[in-house]
Amino acid sequence: MSQMLQERYARSLMNTFGPPRLVLTKGEGVYVWDAEGNRYLDLLGGIAVNALGHAHPALVSAVTDQLGTLGHVSNFFTTVPQIVLAERLLELLAVEGKVFFTNSGSEANEAAFKLTRRTGRTHVVAAAGSFHGRTMGSLALTSKPAYREPFEPLPGDVTFVPFGDANALAGAVTDRTAAVVLEPVQGEAGVVVPPRNYLARARDITTAHGALLWLDEVQTGMGRTGAWFAHTDSGVTPDLVTLAKGLGGGIPVGACIGIGEHGDLLHPGQHGTTFGGNPVSAAASLAVIETIERDGLLHNARRVGAHLARGLRHRHVTAVRQRGLLIGLDLDADVAPQVAATAHGSGIIINDCAPHRIRLAPPLVLTTDQADELLDSWADILEAAYAATEGPHR
């Protein structure tokens, strides 16, 4: 069954992602099933998206009820869920400001990038190792050469500096810099955590030069790191925040949030979207927020994340980086693809985000017992993957 579907996929879909690893047909909680009926523990959660897991009743009923009431209206009009969601996001950020809704993280960053142009400046500073998306604008802020080079020239005047190095940032930001864009924790790079005072230094540097501090919380936001936002404990108030992924719990929605007067930089006609802010995705987001609050999922993310991080230590694991349920680990050889494949074979989905790096971003509803399904077989998975490869040791 899966093989036939894989062949149909190869014939009818663009080969942008490589061959799919599985054909999935059903999900419930933290589990998904493939076309043969095999069950998998999903520790990737649609890459930090399925905050409530799969088919969560609160999300299903919010979307169903809203679609049965009012599904789409265009941005000539507004709806109650859209307004309430904007208010809730500003409340969670504890700021005054304005929200522009999108359908994805790339679009949220695209909106923010356009907004920075309204400062009258064009220079943007981004970080090496960054990932901000695949549209031409968000790609211009993404550092990986393999993603960028086939599409150059990219828009903008972007300088990349080493991530986590505040002195390098200070050296790159000038009075002609419109914005500094940073992930508070770099997700795609493998959960790279900067030094403790990095965001505070970035705030000071941008303020000194009249540049905007733009935090891309597309992957880290909405509870993923055990707080509503990964920058919360830095004490920093940014000027722009972008969100997506977990925001809709699996329904496409993103947000570009302008804090204080920066929420007023885009004027009528300067940006737009057909689907962004539609009531169904807004209702989905509201259900996600309500469920995270009601079920104490921020606390759960911290608790289960710490449990996983402790249990993932192994002689082949040289580093574990954990913020809530966003976990990256380094292996002592370039065998991450084999480790991920071995885990898949054992009914567990994990992600190899670099040749020697594994990432976990499971649903925030994951329990310690469910996490133990990985931990109980972790040593066997590693040993089997290493035995099957002659990976070059680091």
Ligand SMILES: Cc1ncc(COP(=O)(O)O)c(C=O)c1O
């Ligand atoms: C930090 C960050 N920004 C932006 C994006 C792009 O989001 P999307 O794939 O929804 O366009 C991602 C996706 O992985 C991300 O991790």
